[in-house]
Amino acid sequence: MELKLELVLLPVTDVDRAKAFYADKCGFHVHVDHRAGENFRVVQMDPPGSACSIAFGVGITDAAPGSIKGLHLVVTDIVAVRDELAAKGLEVSEVRHMKDGWQPGVDPDHTDYNSFADFADPDGNTWVLQEKGYQA
Structure with a gap:
């Protein structure tokens, strides 16, 4: 059996602010920025060299912003x-x-x-x- 962790959802309050932070200050690469109406947007990024991406947006998680630790x-x-x-x-x-x-x-x-x-x-x-x- 092989189990690969490839995506972690991050709850954020402002998608554009999070995208700028991860791209500009952390050097993450943007792979997806997709909208499907007013109630859905997903941004997928990955750290340089990582096989695992992060995703945040609108309508993708109900976790509280800032609740992912460590x-x-x-x-x-x-x-x-x-x-x-x-x-x-x-x-x-x-x-x-x-x-x-x-x-x-x-x-x-x-x-x-x-x-x-x-x-x-x-x-x-x-x-x-x-x-x-x-x-x-």
Whole structure:
């Protein structure tokens, strides 16, 4: 059996604001922006390099805007990714690691799954950057 996660729905209040945020500040690629009348719109985007997309819009979920917490984006160089996102104007936390409990800064050994940074979209849906596979 094979199960592939390919789409996550995000509840947002303003579709155009969310689209601009994810495209301009996060660098996500827009694949679909489709309307079918006043009560249906879907925008589908994906993070660079990801096989899983996000979708938001009108008439696609009844979840409360901002209710999705802790979606993970796995990166190979958390410092570089964090700096690139911050340079685009994204408010992203400083990198922290948990090798010896939660500490500010980067794990000097870059051990997998120990370094994190996070950010939120305009509605409060939250994302976590997590480092895995760092190679100097």
